[in-house]
Amino acid sequence: MFLRLILPLLLALFPALPAAAQSAAIGFGQGDFDRSAPVEVTADNLEVDQASGRATLTGNVVIAQGDLRLSANLVTVDYATTNGNRTIERLNAEGDVLIVAGQDAAEGQTAVYTLGTSDILMTGDVVVTQAAGTLAGDRVAINLNSGAGTVTGRVRTTLQP
Structure with missing residues (x-):
């Protein structure tokens, strides 16, 4: 049951993740992902609470598909029920x-991905590194649909000539 619920999240998580630059569209990974590649999930522990609609992965969590990887100490998956169907919300x-x-x-200390709006919010000394340079701030908000992003909180950047 859990894999059936988390697999759509993982597939939705790995489309194109744009990097944030003050209201600019910058392709993160250039969006060239093999969505048919297997999704691998590893963690030290998994807890599923059907009543609250939450699954929690803890300890060395890694979610990978092809060249795309998300890792963290803790990942929780929140579900919503619409018309009797449970879907991944966040x-x-x-x-x-x-x-x-x-x-x-x-990289940062937290990331929240809201599937309905295609928004990712990373906080806690966020650093985005791409071939063209680095971009850092306290908070990075990215919209996956538009590719637009905003960096706030003592923005720092390094650009290569």
């Missing part, structure tokens, strides 16, 4: 969060 990653896509990487 993915919450905490503790040393790292998202890697090919040569691109984003």
